[in-house]
Amino acid sequence: MILTIIIVLGILxxxxxxLALYLKDLLSAIIAAxxxxxxxxxxxxxxxxxxxxxxxxxxxxxxTTIVFLYAxxxxxxxxxxxxx
Amino acid sequence: xxxxxxxxxxxxxxxxxxxxxxxxxxxxxxxxxxSQKYAKDGAKELGAANLVTSVVVTYRGLDTLGEVxxxxxxxxxxxxxxxxxxxxxxxxxxxxxxxxxxxxxLLPLIVLFGVYIFTHGHLTPGGGFQGGVVIASAIVLLxxxxxxxxxxxxxxxxxxxxxGGFYIILGLLGLLLAGxxxxxxxxxxxxFGEIFSAGAIPIIYSLIGLKVGAELVGIISKLxxxx
Amino acid sequence: xxxxxxxxxxxxxxxxxxxxxxxxxxxxxxxxxxxGTKATTxxxxxxxxxxxxxxxxQICICKIxxxxxxxxxxxxxxSHALARAGHFFGIRLIKRSVLDALHDAEKESEL
Numbered sequence: 001m002i003l004t005i006i007i008v009l010g011i012l013x014x015x016x017x018x019l020a021l022y023l024k025d026l027l028s029a030i031i032a033a034x035x036x037x038x039x040x041x042x043x044x045x046x047x048x049x050x051x052x053x054x055x056x057x058x059x060x061x062x063x064t065t066i067v068f069l070y071a072x073x074x075x076x077x078x079x080x081x082x083x084x
Numbered sequence: 085x086x087x088x089x090x091x092x093x094x095x096x097x098x099x100x101x102x103x104x105x106x107x108x109x110x111x112x113x114x115x116x117x118x119s120q121k122y123a124k125d126g127a128k129e130l131g132a133a134n135l136v137t138s139v140v141v142t143y144r145g146l147d148t149l150g151e152v153x154x155x156x157x158x159x160x161x162x163x164x165x166x167x168x169x170x171x172x173x174x175x176x177x178x179x180x181x182x183x184x185x186x187x188x189x190l191l192p193l194i195v196l197f198g199v200y201i202f203t204h205g206h207l208t209p210g211g212g213f214q215g216g217v218v219i220a221s222a223i224v225l226l227x228x229x230x231x232x233x234x235x236x237x238x239x240x241x242x243x244x245x246x247x248g249g250f251y252i253i254l255g256l257l258g259l260l261l262a263g264x265x266x267x268x269x270x271x272x273x274x275x276f277g278e279i280f281s282a283g284a285i286p287i288i289y290s291l292i293g294l295k296v297g298a299e300l301v302g303i304i305s306k307l308x309x310x311x
Numbered sequence: 312x313x314x315x316x317x318x319x320x321x322x323x324x325x326x327x328x329x330x331x332x333x334x335x336x337x338x339x340x341x342x343x344x345x346x347g348t349k350a351t352t353x354x355x356x357x358x359x360x361x362x363x364x365x366x367x368x369q370i371c372i373c374k375i376x377x378x379x380x381x382x383x384x385x386x387x388x389x390s391h392a393l394a395r396a397g398h399f400f401g402i403r404l405i406k407r408s409v410l411d412a413l414h415d416a417e418k419e420s421e422l
Contacts (some may be wrong), residue, residue: 011261013253017105050209050210051134051136051137051209051210051211053209054201054209054210055213055214055217058214058217058218058221059217061211061301062217062221063217063220063304066221066224066304067303067304067307070304070307070308071307074307
């Protein structure tokens with residue numbers, strides 16, 4: 001049962017990774033990259049590693065996503081200024 | 085076409101290189117020599133209820149020092165790259181009243197939770213890194229709700245440098261008074277499972293938490309102020 | 312006690328399911344957000360309460376009350392911020408809807 005959940009989560013992680021690579025919209029790609037970390041943290045909890053799961057959830061799916069979003073915002077703003 | 089061919093060729097080459105490694109892999113059925121020692125004697129030797137913390141802070145403390153240094157260099161790099169842009173026009177939309185009052189209520193609670201995570205690192209899951217990130221997420225909330233509370237970069241830099249310096253001083257104290265660099269046993273171990281126990285581990289983890297928190301708050305407020 | 316907790320958890324799980332169904336079936340962004348927030352807030356409150364009642368001890372129930380307070384305070388604020396951002400981004404309401412209070416308030420403040 002637990003093994004099945006882990007395998008399903010792993011497949012979902014692969015799908016999210018492909019989405020993050022191949023989506024044209026960068027915002028969706030960033031969200032997909034955050035989802036990978038979220039599923040990884042669930043796997044860590046199942047494998048009884050709460051310390052790593054906390055780090056992964058906080059840094060991987062929280063902070064990194066926010067920093068990427070800020071960076072995307074900056075880049076888009078700069079491109080808009082160039083086009084003007 | 086040639087590019088495709090090359091990438092295919094490269095992948096096949098990598099498969100040939102890594103195949104012997106994968107073939108010999110066996111699932112670990114028992115712990116290795118070092119991990120066995122950590123698992124058996126860790127709780128008794130260092131007095132920390134959370135074994136992961138005692139490994140991260142004490143046994144492998146030098147690696148943690150390296151990680152903190154990497155984070156410090158990242159912060160310095162971001163500060164260097166985002167240095168000279170002027171904050172020109174500010175056409176940001178005003179935050180709504182609900183978000184503002186919610187933030188002013190939630191902010192102390194989130195910071196308190198972060199402090200709880202890193203002061204209880206030796207008892208419950210979590211520690212300096214996680215607590216620092218939670219504190220940084222509180223600052224994100226602050227930036228979103230545009231309450232005018234300027235994060236003073238001088239104070240942040242002082243906090244970061246002081247906590248980093250004290251971290252190394254504590255490590256050297258461990259070298260002088262106890263077994264080795266970052267040994268926690270120069271303070272009394274206390275009663276197992278209480279907050280003032282496990283020697284210097286809570287102090288060291290609090291310092292790491294302060295340092296990581298200050299660094300991440302610096303990164304986020306620098307990025308956020310660019311808007 | 313265990314059975315009461317299980318029943319409350321089940322009701323919470325039904326609410327969570329309905330929330331997920333609403334996210335799939337609702338016509339526009341704001342309706343979807345409402346389904347995804349209100350139903351999941353109530354669902355998670357009931358689910359956690361059921362857990363606390365089922366495995367009753369004092370520390371557990373204290374932690375669960377703290378968690379519930381946190382969910383109650385954070386969930387509506389975050390969904391409010393998201394819906395507001397959507398409104399200012401220019402996402403229209405579905406044609407059948409009758410009231411757009413934020414739009415009206417903006418018009419009033421412009422006049």
